[in-house]
Amino acid sequence: KEFARWWAHTWSNRDxxxxxxxxxxxxxxxxxxxxxxxxxPVVLGRQALRDYWWxxxxxxxxxxxxxxxVLEDVxxxxxxxxxxxxIDGRRKxxxxxxxxxxxxxxxxxxxxxxxRLP
Numbered sequence: 658k659e660f661a662r663w664w665a666h667t668w669s670n671r672d673x674x675x676x677x678x679x680x681x682x683x684x685x686x687x688x689x690x691x692x693x694x695x696x697x698p699v700v701l702g703r704q705a706l707r708d709y710w711w712x713x714x715x716x717x718x719x720x721x722x723x724x725x726x727v728l729e730d731v732x733x734x735x736x737x738x739x740x741x742x743x744i745d746g747r748r749k750x751x752x753x754x755x756x757x758x759x760x761x762x763x764x765x766x767x768x769x770x771x772x773r774l775p
Contacts, residue, residue, distance in 0.1 A: 658724075658727050660736070661724045661727045661738045662724060664676065664679075664724075665722035665723065665724045665738075665740060668720055669721050669722055671714055673710045673711055673714060674707070677703055677706055677707045677710065679762065679763050680703050680706060680762060680763045680766070681758060681762040681763065681764045682702065683701070683764070684700075684701075684702065684703055684706060684764055684766065685700075685701055685764070685765045685766075686699070686701075686706050686709075686765075686766045686767070686768075687699050687700075687766070687767040688700070689768070689769070689770060690713060690768065690770065694709060695709055695712070717744055717745060718745050719743075719745055720742075720744050721742075721743040722740050722741070722743075723740055723741045723743070724738060724739070725739045725740055725741060725750075726739045727739070733757070734756060734757050735754070735755065735756050736754075736755050737752055737753070737754050738752060738753045738755070739751075739752045740752070740753075741774070742770070747773055748773065748774040748775075749770055749771050750774065751768065751769060751770045751771060752768075752769050753766060753767070753768045753769075754767045754769075
């Protein structure tokens with residue numbers, strides 16, 4: 658839960674570099690937003706993830722992520738962060754699945770976004 662709160666706060670500050678630092682060099686990230694921004698839903702590698710996220714936040718005035726709940730497996734290797742995303746006044750529910758390696762770096766992640774909320 659502490660990581661999820663940090664993650665939401667860091668995204669809300671648009672600190673892409675701090676968020677990217679949590680990922681392994683060879684991370685595999687899947688997102689419908691990546692498909693919109695890059696033409697491919699799969700982003701491979703930390704540098705490519707950094708590049709994608711900088712493109713995705715370009716022109717964004719405000720981001721507020723509010724964590725609703727965190728689910729984790731018994732071993733603590735996998736978590737799911739369920740949150741409300743508010744980007745420039747457009748709200749929607751979302752979740753992110755993250756798999757951590759033995760060093761605590763995220764090696765695989767997938768973002769899922771719901772419909773826009775009123």
